[in-house]
Amino acid sequence: xxxxxxxxxxxxxxxxxxxxxxxxxxxxxxxxxxxxxxxxxxxxxxxxxxxxxxxxxxxxxxxxxxxxxxxxxxxxxxxxxxxxxxxxxxxxxxxxxxxxxxxxxxxxxxxxxxxxxxxxxxxxxxxxxxxxxxxxxxxxxxxxxxxxxxxxxxxxxxxxxxxxxxxxxxxxxxxxxxxxxxxxxxxxxxxxxxxxxxxxxxxxxxxxxxxxxxxxxxxxxxxxxxxxxxxxxxxxxxxxxxxxxxxxxxxxxxxxxxxxxxxxxxxxxxxxxxxxxxxxxxxxxxxxxxxxxxxxxxxx
Amino acid sequence: xxxxxxxxxxxxxxxxxxxxxxxxxxxxxxxxxxxxxxxxxxxxxxxxxxxxxxxxxxxxxxxxxxxxxxxxxxxxxxxxxxxxxxxxxxxxxxxxxxxxxxxxxxxxxxxxxxxxxxxxxxxxxxxxxxxxxxxxxxxxxxxxxxxxxxxxxxxxxxxxxxxxxxxxxxxxxxxxxxxxxxxxxxxxxxxxxxxxxxxxxxxxxxxxxxxxxxxxxxxxxxxxxxxxxxxxxxxxxxxxxxxxxxxxxxxxxxxxxxxxxxxxxxxxxx
Numbered sequence: 001x002x003x004x005x006x007x008x009x010x011x012x013x014x015x016x017x018x019x020x021x022x023x024x025x026x027x028x029x030x031x032x033x034x035x036x037x038x039x040x041x042x043x044x045x046x047x048x049x050x051x052x053x054x055x056x057x058x059x060x061x062x063x064x065x066x067x068x069x070x071x072x073x074x075x076x077x078x079x080x081x082x083x084x085x086x087x088x089x090x091x092x093x094x095x096x097x098x099x100x101x102x103x104x105x106x107x108x109x110x111x112x113x114x115x116x117x118x119x120x121x122x123x124x125x126x127x128x129x130x131x132x133x134x135x136x137x138x139x140x141x142x143x144x145x146x147x148x149x150x151x152x153x154x155x156x157x158x159x160x161x162x163x164x165x166x167x168x169x170x171x172x173x174x175x176x177x178x179x180x181x182x183x184x185x186x187x188x189x190x191x192x193x194x195x196x197x198x199x200x201x202x203x204x205x206x207x208x209x210x211x212x213x214x215x216x217x218x219x220x221x222x223x224x225x226x227x228x229x230x231x232x233x234x235x236x237x238x239x240x241x242x243x244x245x246x247x248x249x250x251x252x253x254x255x256x257x258x259x260x261x262x263x264x265x266x267x268x269x270x271x272x273x274x275x276x277x278x279x280x281x282x283x284x285x286x287x288x289x290x291x292x293x294x295x296x297x298x299x300x
Numbered sequence: 301x302x303x304x305x306x307x308x309x310x311x312x313x314x315x316x317x318x319x320x321x322x323x324x325x326x327x328x329x330x331x332x333x334x335x336x337x338x339x340x341x342x343x344x345x346x347x348x349x350x351x352x353x354x355x356x357x358x359x360x361x362x363x364x365x366x367x368x369x370x371x372x373x374x375x376x377x378x379x380x381x382x383x384x385x386x387x388x389x390x391x392x393x394x395x396x397x398x399x400x401x402x403x404x405x406x407x408x409x410x411x412x413x414x415x416x417x418x419x420x421x422x423x424x425x426x427x428x429x430x431x432x433x434x435x436x437x438x439x440x441x442x443x444x445x446x447x448x449x450x451x452x453x454x455x456x457x458x459x460x461x462x463x464x465x466x467x468x469x470x471x472x473x474x475x476x477x478x479x480x481x482x483x484x485x486x487x488x489x490x491x492x493x494x495x496x497x498x499x500x501x502x503x504x505x506x507x508x509x510x511x512x513x514x515x516x517x518x519x520x521x522x523x524x525x526x527x528x529x530x531x532x533x534x535x536x537x538x539x540x541x542x543x544x545x546x547x548x549x550x551x552x553x554x555x556x557x558x559x560x561x562x563x564x565x566x567x568x569x570x
Contacts, residue, residue: 026476026485027469034389041385042397044378047426048450049400052415053407055425059418098324105317109309120325123333128511130531130538131550135332138339138543145335170328192311202312224406231408234513234531238538251410251514258414258518270411277406285399 053274060271063264071268079245080253080269083161087249088229091169095225099176100218104210107184108192121177124170132170133238136163159241164249167235172225179221180214187213220287227280231273333554340551343544351548356524357533363441364530368509371448376502379456380494386457387464401457404450409514416447417519439521444529447516452505459501460494467493511553 029037061068071077102121106114124132138144141158142151150157157163191213195205211218233251240247248256250269257266340348351357385391386398404412420427420437427438437443467490475485513531520527530553537546 041382101317102321135336233410280406281402
């Protein structure tokens with residue numbers, strides 16, 4: 001009773017303390033509940049995040065570094081890695097330029113139809129990867145609309161590298177733009193306006209004022225775009241035709257190896273992509289940590 | 301013309317950046333999607349209906365919708381707990397745990413797929429213990445739910461987290477002062493404030509699960525009528541050059557997804 005109603009207790013200062021205890025009890029959860037919730041959260045994340053990651057790395061190196069290395073340099077695997085790198089070397093820079101240009105138009109200007117434009121940029125997030133693949137097969141495949149014309153001009157897009165690039169460009173289009181638009185909107189346009197009033201031209205303003213401000217968001221957007229481009233599976237499965245050594249990207253090669261019961265080799269190639277995923281989330285936390293630090297520095 | 305559409309500004313480059321944005325979006329996104337819809341409109345109603353109402357396809361809708369719904373519900377409950385724990389409590393390794401939540405976004409789906417089937421197969425690290433109790437996950441519908449839970453995991457956490465961080469502690473304190481116990485405060489003050497974010501995360505996880513392919517096809521085993529998801533049938537039909545059948549199912553899925561997105565957007569801006 002005294003803990004709940006200290007005013008009725010004796011006049012000693014120690015007796016007034018329990019009110020803090022009652023206060024905590026009303027605004028915080030009891031310790032046992034806190035521990036239970038942390039336990040539930042950590043168990044859930046261990047089952048769904050830590051175990052799958054661990055099984056990839058464990059299975060990749062189970063038979064030693066040598067077997068891992070041989071699985072990576074085996075000709076078909078090496079061809080898949082080379083193709084994947086070639087694809088991201090084309091797709092990521094194009095989507096990087098698009099992301100910066102779109103974010104500039106959307107964040108620095110007010111115009112009608114802006115929200116429609118943002119919805120269109122988000123659209124690839126809402127479409128199933130296999131539907132993305134199907135769209136391009138129907139448009140450009142040998143039995144598709146432009147198929148006969150492409151064939152007569154001896155151009156091959158579907159079941160060839162250009163088709164893979166197209167579907168990956170489609171699927172990863174939003175990443176850089178989505179990272180930059182909120183960042184640039186939040187930063188406003190005062191700095192650019194002062195730079196321009198002081199006599200700098202548009203390019204100088206972009207390179208010296210805007211770019212340094214968005215640098216880290218841009219880096220994270222590019223790394224995420226790159227990770228998703230290298231890992232894209234459903235859309236590529238539809239358009240690639242799975243020609244070994246020619247149109248198999250790393251994820252498709254992993255599927256082939258797995259279906260041929262070459263589990264160690266499948267996990268060896270997977271371990272490269274898993275490492276890339278880990279680098280991606282590490283960069284993300286670093287960028288967020290920097291933003292947080294910049295925010296607290298501003299407040300002080 | 302562009303000038304009339306926008307407010308005046310000293311910043312240059314409006315015409316060229318907007319022009320390029322519209323050009324690239326039009327070429328890569330709008331024209332191809334319009335192409336798919338036109339392609340489906342070309343089909344006769346009978347062909348369309350036969351493709352989307354095939355018994356095997358209908359069985360796949362049931363699985364895709366049911367499993368996506370259950371997975372999104374699992375993520376709703378556990379995602380809320382994870383977000384709560386990450387925002388309100390302190391424990392060692394919290395930063396790493398927080399970063400790991402994004403893993404399903406960054407991990408290629410094929411890698412997740414073979415990892416999950418290896419874990420839950422009857423000889424796997426987890427599967428062998430469940431096997432003792434007669435519980436099978438790999439190659440069953442439960443396996444589909446497990447994979448869809450994995451890929452939808454970040455959505456609820458990442459939509460609820462910022463809302464919870466910005467939540468005014470004063471409302472909770474006021475509730476406590478007025479005599480509410482902690483449980484009542486959570487139920488009557490905190491939960492209503494989190495509800496829009498919870499629903500958004502749920503809808504996003506559901507929509508993502510509905511279209512997912514790579515992480516599911518390994519663990520599901522793809523048994524006709526039992527563990528075939530709709531995206532798998534689209535791929536199967538495309539591989540048999542039955543583009544019309546694939547397009548009909550895809551258009552069906554696309555319309556449902558866009559409806560879902562509209563529902564989500566209208567909730568968000570209401």
